[in-house]
Amino acid sequence: MIKTNKKTQKNIILSLENVSISYGTFEAVRNVFCNFKKGNITSLIGPSGCGKSTVLRSLNRMNDLIPNCSLKGTVLFDGTNIYDKRVDPIEVRRRIGMVFQQPNPFPKSIYENIAFGARINGFAGDMDELVESSLRKAALWDECKDKLNDSGYSLSGGQQQRLCIARTIAIEPEIILMDEPCSALDPISTLKIEETMHELKKNYTIIIVTHNMQQALRVSDMTAFFNAIEYEDGDSGKVGYLAEFSSTKKIFNSPKEKTTQEYISGKFG
Amino acid sequence: MEEKLTLFKNRKRFGIEKNIDIIFKNTALVLSSFVAIILLGIILVVFFQSFESFSRYGLKFLVTSEWNPVKDEYGAFTAIYGTLVTSFLSLLITIPLGVGTAIFITEDFVPKVVREIIGSFVELLAAIPSVVLGLWAIFVMEPFFRAFFVFLHNFFGWIPLFSTEPTSRNSLLAILILVVMLLPIVTSIARDSLNQVPKKLRNAAYGIGASRWKTIFSVILPAALSGIMAGVLLALGRAMGETMAVTMIIGNSNAFSWSLLSPGYTISSMLANQFGEADGSQVSSLFYAAFVLMILSLVVNIFAQWLVKKFSLKY
Numbered sequence: 001m002i003k004t005n006k007k008t009q010k011n012i013i014l015s016l017e018n019v020s021i022s023y024g025t026f027e028a029v030r031n032v033f034c035n036f037k038k039g040n041i042t043s044l045i046g047p048s049g050c051g052k053s054t055v056l057r058s059l060n061r062m063n064d065l066i067p068n069c070s071l072k073g074t075v076l077f078d079g080t081n082i083y084d085k086r087v088d089p090i091e092v093r094r095r096i097g098m099v100f101q102q103p104n105p106f107p108k109s110i111y112e113n114i115a116f117g118a119r120i121n122g123f124a125g126d127m128d129e130l131v132e133s134s135l136r137k138a139a140l141w142d143e144c145k146d147k148l149n150d151s152g153y154s155l156s157g158g159q160q161q162r163l164c165i166a167r168t169i170a171i172e173p174e175i176i177l178m179d180e181p182c183s184a185l186d187p188i189s190t191l192k193i194e195e196t197m198h199e200l201k202k203n204y205t206i207i208i209v210t211h212n213m214q215q216a217l218r219v220s221d222m223t224a225f226f227n228a229i230e231y232e233d234g235d236s237g238k239v240g241y242l243a244e245f246s247s248t249k250k251i252f253n254s255p256k257e258k259t260t261q262e263y264i265s266g267k268f269g
Numbered sequence: 270m271e272e273k274l275t276l277f278k279n280r281k282r283f284g285i286e287k288n289i290d291i292i293f294k295n296t297a298l299v300l301s302s303f304v305a306i307i308l309l310g311i312i313l314v315v316f317f318q319s320f321e322s323f324s325r326y327g328l329k330f331l332v333t334s335e336w337n338p339v340k341d342e343y344g345a346f347t348a349i350y351g352t353l354v355t356s357f358l359s360l361l362i363t364i365p366l367g368v369g370t371a372i373f374i375t376e377d378f379v380p381k382v383v384r385e386i387i388g389s390f391v392e393l394l395a396a397i398p399s400v401v402l403g404l405w406a407i408f409v410m411e412p413f414f415r416a417f418f419v420f421l422h423n424f425f426g427w428i429p430l431f432s433t434e435p436t437s438r439n440s441l442l443a444i445l446i447l448v449v450m451l452l453p454i455v456t457s458i459a460r461d462s463l464n465q466v467p468k469k470l471r472n473a474a475y476g477i478g479a480s481r482w483k484t485i486f487s488v489i490l491p492a493a494l495s496g497i498m499a500g501v502l503l504a505l506g507r508a509m510g511e512t513m514a515v516t517m518i519i520g521n522s523n524a525f526s527w528s529l530l531s532p533g534y535t536i537s538s539m540l541a542n543q544f545g546e547a548d549g550s551q552v553s554s555l556f557y558a559a560f561v562l563m564i565l566s567l568v569v570n571i572f573a574q575w576l577v578k579k580f581s582l583k584y
Contacts, residue, residue: 067381090479093475094478097476100469120478168477171477
């Protein structure tokens with residue numbers, strides 16, 4: 001577990017302090033301490049049901065939309081607890097964008113998909129320029145510059161996902177959360193998204209949940225391995241916890257925990 | 270070759286079952302054709318029955334308000350105006366009310382139990398027979414709104430719609446009772462189509478920092494628009510064709526007035542009032558009015574379909 005004094009670590013942009021998340025009475029993850037560094041790509045890996053997606057969704061308060069979901073502990077973003085009552089969740093989501101598992105463009109034109117988010121967030125500059133630069137950053141510009149007025153749904157799955165990334169970039173967030181962004185895509189689209197992520201790393205902090213360990217290895221600087229264990233109080237359900245958090249190299253080459261070793265070598269998952 | 274044929278020989282369903290398939294298919298075809306045949310039949314009958322009146326009065330029928338069986342003079346302008354004004358104004362009130370209710374019961378502003386109770390009450394509203402609503406309108410709603418109508422006339426009398434002294438049977442009452450009847454239709458269909466909007470669209474909007482307000486009005490509603498519009502059309506059909514409650518409350522007067530506070534007429538209520546003792550050219554004129562009613566709802570339908578195509582988001 002990493003319990004460092006936040007004042008001594010300057011590069012920390014987001015940190016979880018003793019976070020536990022429950023759905024109703026069911027506890028999904030327990031006692032997570034974790035610091036995300038600015039400008040890094042951090043992967044969250046682990047078997048199904050370990051709560052990694054839950055943790056990811058808690059980072060920009062998307063969990064607020066799930067009834068009964070509650071969080072204990074603090075999530076510090078730039079030194080502010082985003083779960084403080086005075087914090088506006090809409091502002092949190094604007095500064096911490098999210099790309100979802102299923103590509104979910106709006107049923108509008110490609111242009112509008114990007115302009116919509118920017119407009120509602122008060123963007124007043126040159127919209128054409130913003131659309132172009134966002135699409136370029138998401139490596140989609142060359143493929144769709146001639147059909148900006150076509151529906152976002154006319155694109156292939158991989159392109160749609162990059163459109164969603166472009167849409168997220170357009171609102172100029174500081175962090176981009178990605179929830180298994182490639183799980184619905186073919187290998188070539190996956191590689192393109194990964195290339196895009198390497199480009200984005202220059203300007204953004206990225207936190208990605210992935211089931212694909214090769215992907216974690218390819219894209220991320222840091223890796224957090226989540227695992228699930230039986231309740232010690234004899235309940236039948238499992239609760240997720242952060243088993244190991246370290247640099248990706250360390251996790252994959254010399255993990256400290258035995259379960260990490262077992263998971264990355266494919267013994268369970 | 271012989272071996273391959275056994276593949277077919279062994280199939281027992283070759284005989285009877287296949288014939289049953291054919292019979293079933295043809296029966297289904299005949300039965301479903303009946304819908305089209307009946308529709309065409311009704312249109313033809315109405316058209317031919319109205320032919321006498323049509324050739325005698327022509328389009329003048331649509332713009333004059335004289336309705337005098339003794340002198341054989343017929344004009345349906347009052348009824349046409351009444352039909353249009355009652356159905357459109359009642360929709361105008363119902364749409365925001367119904368869609369608003371639908372939004373309220375599909376979002377999570379209040380606990381699910383409360384929403385479900387409200388939802389089922391709205392649907393139960395549709396179960397009240399229209400004659401009961403008409404009775405209620407006469408004995409409860411009219412006295413309740415009387416003071417309000419006087420107020421409307423006193424302060425907004427300069428608007429032609431409120432330019433006469435309110436009477437105890439008038440078009441505005443018909444509009445209000447129509448609202449009660451249309452509300453469950455619009456609400457339940459709007460609710461269903463709002464529920465069908467994929468969750469991922471909502472996530473997408475929230476994920477880029479859209480407020481709930483913005484999400485509902487820029488993403489969810491446009492995506493549900495075609496369904497909502499279908500509900501509105503159904504309601505419009507009901508409003509134009511509704512007879513019983515309207516006939517009871519509207520006053521049934523063929524004297525034309527712009528004012529909603531004076532007695533009016535709709536095509537449906539005119540038909541209901543007059544078919545009993547009509548004969549000769551009056552029957553033909555009633556059929557003519559009925560034909561106009563059908564054309565009106567057809568035109569409105571086509572217009573609405575075009576609107577939906579233009580403004581809905583396809584997901």
